[in-house]
Amino acid sequence: MHFITTDLSLARKLDAQDELAGFREAFVIQDQNLIYLDGNSLGRLPRKAISTLQDGIERQWGERLIRAWNEGWIDAPRLLGAKIASLIGASDDEVLVTDATSINLFKLAVAALRRHPERRTLVSDVFNFPSDLYIFQGILDLLGERYRLELIPSRDGLTIDPQDLAQALNEDVALLSLSHVAFKSAFLYDMQAVTALAHQVGALVLWDLSHSAGVVPMDLDGWGVDLAVGCTYKYLNGGPGSPAFLFVKRQLREQLIPPLWGWFAAQSPFDFDLQFTPAPSISRFRVGTLPVLSMLALGPALDLVGEAGVDRLREKSVAQTEYLIYLAQQWLVPLGFSLGSPFQAGQRGSHVSLRHPEGYRICRALIESLPPAPVVIPDFRTPDNIRLGVAPLYTTFVEIHRALARLRVIVAEKLYEGYPHERLAVT
Ligand SMILES: *Cc1c(COP(=O)(O)O)cnc(C)c1O
Numbered sequence: 352m353h354f355i356t357t358d359l360s361l362a363r364k365l366d367a368q369d370e371l372a373g374f375r376e377a378f379v380i381q382d383q384n385l386i387y388l389d390g391n392s393l394g395r396l397p398r399k400a401i402s403t404l405q406d407g408i409e410r411q412w413g414e415r416l417i418r419a420w421n422e423g424w425i426d427a428p429r430l431l432g433a434k435i436a437s438l439i440g441a442s443d444d445e446v447l448v449t450d451a452t453s454i455n456l457f458k459l460a461v462a463a464l465r466r467h468p469e470r471r472t473l474v475s476d477v478f479n480f481p482s483d484l485y486i487f488q489g490i491l492d493l494l495g496e497r498y499r500l501e502l503i504p505s506r507d508g509l510t511i512d513p514q515d516l517a518q519a520l521n522e523d524v525a526l527l528s529l530s531h532v533a534f535k536s537a538f539l540y541d542m543q544a545v546t547a548l549a550h551q552v553g554a555l556v557l558w559d560l561s562h563s564a565g566v567v568p569m570d571l572d573g574w575g576v577d578l579a580v581g582c583t584y585k586y587l588n589g590g591p592g593s594p595a596f597l598f599v600k601r602q603l604r605e606q607l608i609p610p611l612w613g614w615f616a617a618q619s620p621f622d623f624d625l626q627f628t629p630a631p632s633i634s635r636f637r638v639g640t641l642p643v644l645s646m647l648a649l650g651p652a653l654d655l656v657g658e659a660g661v662d663r664l665r666e667k668s669v670a671q672t673e674y675l676i677y678l679a680q681q682w683l684v685p686l687g688f689s690l691g692s693p694f695q696a697g698q699r700g701s702h703v704s705l706r707h708p709e710g711y712r713i714c715r716a717l718i719e720s721l722p723p724a725p726v727v728i729p730d731f732r733t734p735d736n737i738r739l740g741v742a743p744l745y746t747t748f749v750e751i752h753r754a755l756a757r758l759r760v761i762v763a764e765k766l767y768e769g770y771p772h773e774r775l776a777v778t
Contacts, residue, residue: 352670354677362748365674371659371667375745378588386727386750386757390742391562391702394588399651407647427646428594428637434653435587435596438661439560439579440570445598447633448583448649449641452561452595453482455580456528458636459597461490462607463526463555463578464498470525470554476503476511478533483559487528498525509536509693517548524554531569532562532700535732537692539567539700543574550575555603561585564596565656566701566743568665577603586701586742588652593645597636605631613638659744667743668701674748675703675739678755686762691736702740705758710735711774712767717757719770727754731778 354361366372378395387395411419432446439446449455464473473487484502491498503519506512520527527549532539542558549556560581563569565588571579579598583589599607609629614620615637618628629635656664673696679688683705691704707713714737717727729739739754761767 352673354674357678357681357752359749359752362674362752365670365748369667369748371663371743372747374655374659375747377655378745380745382726384722384725386725386754388727388729388739388741388746388750388754390588390744390746391585391700391738391740392730393584393591394586394652394742395745396590397588397648397652397655399654400588400590400648403651404644404648407644411647412644424643424646427643428641429634431646431649431653432596432633434650434657435564435581435583436598438565438587438653438656439581439598440568440572440574441598442572442601444633445572445601445604446596447636448594448596448646449637450595450597452559452580452582453486454638455595455597455636456483456486456557456559457490458609458611458638459557459578459580459599459607460487460526460528461494461610463557464490464494465610466555466603466607467525467553470523471498472501472521472524473498474501474503474519474524474527474554476516476529477505478511478536478538479528479530480534480559480561483528483530509691510538510698511540513544516545520549520552520554522552524549524552526555526557528557528559530559530562532567534562535691535736535738536704537562537700537702539563539693539698542569542576546574546576562700562702565661566664566668568661571598572600576600583649583652586744587649587656588744589649590645590652592642593649593652594641597633599633599636604633604635607635609636611638615639655744664743668741669696669699671741671743671746671748671751672696672699672701672703675741675751675755678752679703679705682755682759683762686759688762701743702738704732704736704738706735707737707762708735709762709767710737711778712770712772713737713758713761714778715770716761716767717754720757720761724760725753725757727757729754731774733778 565586
């Protein structure tokens with residue numbers, strides 16, 4: 352998209368033309384003075400989740416009690432998994448909602464490594480989320496350092512060069528595991544091409560979709576992806592700590608032995624057999640009892656993403672991040688900011704990082720502004736990234752305009768100088 356003016360009227364016009372604008376009404380938005388640009392970390396609360404949770408608490412838990420297990424709770428991981436499957440190009444029986452992303456990553460990575468015991472290398476990249484890398488390091492520690500972890504470097508700090516990726520792949524690689532969208536720079540991999548490249552050397556591929564599910568179209572089945580995990584509280588709006596999901600390609604399922612043998616992974620949990628037999632279905636990757644209430648809130652949240660459609664969400668997201676970058680170039684680069692995300696939309700997820708040496712204090716100033724100035728909520732990622740997340744289900748062009756205008760004032764007038772350098776526990 353090409354923009355010709357920084358005037359607010361353009362943002363208003365783009366909002367008026369936005370066919371997804373109505374979805375904003377489906378969310379709880381009380382304070383119109385609050386500009387929320389952190390939906391990539393914790394999505395907003397869908398209105399419908401309130402009544403769903405109320406029913407879950409008062410009727411299901413309060414009245415139905417244990418009978419509620421047979422009235423929907425037991426099937427929820429599979430049924431919610433099927434809703435997610437439709438958003439990521441998978442089949443209903445290949446996706447399961449369960450546990451946390453980190454735990455799902457552990458289960459699938461161990462199962463994948465054991466599938467190819469003669470291969471000794473696990474490949475990831477320097478952009479991956481630290482929790483993912485810690486899980487891999489823990490697996491290496493657990494398996495007695497039989498394996499080595501290789502991280503693909505970045506030449507420019509924003510992208511991964513396909514040559515460096517190809518260089519890391521060889522016949523010793525058991526598993527390639529990457530985040531589809533990098534949490535800091537928002538670099539977006541070409542999932543189809545990378546998966547094909549890994550398959551050429553016989554490696555399995557495990558994608559972390561935490562920053563792309565619900566906002567970047569993908570076709571896991573069509574592209575032959577082996578394994579994936581992702582969280583549901585970012586662009587999927589499942590709420591704080593909502594359970595994560597995992598994907599296992601159907602043809603691979605029975606060849607993979609899960610490392611955690613909980614009773615819900617068993618073929619017939621209620622036979623209470625003393626010997627474990629893994630379920631033939633994707634349930635073999637379950638472990639124990641899940642947080643039912645958190646799971647219930649996911650249903651209405653996923654339905655909204657499905658109704659809007661990931662293709663349309665991506666189209667709007669690209670227009671919005673391009674608009675954001677245009678305003679940043681006009682207003683903020685002259686004030687010492689630089690772009691911390693790829694400039695090409697095809698290489699970028701749905702957030703934009705803007706870098707500035709005073710990034711942390713600028714973030715504090717955005718969040719702690721007093722009316723009539725808008726309160727803007729981005730987040731901060733060390734050392735100097737202000738991450739601005741665009742959630743096309745509810746973010747408006749006017750909000751982006753107001754947020755960037757506020758950033759300009761804070762830096763031009765050095766308002767951040769009134770805030771401490773010391774960081775809060777959660778940034
Ligand atoms: C958000 C995120 C996670 C979160 O992991 P949890 O175990 O759910 O806390 C993991 N990986 C990536 C890439 C993420 O973006």
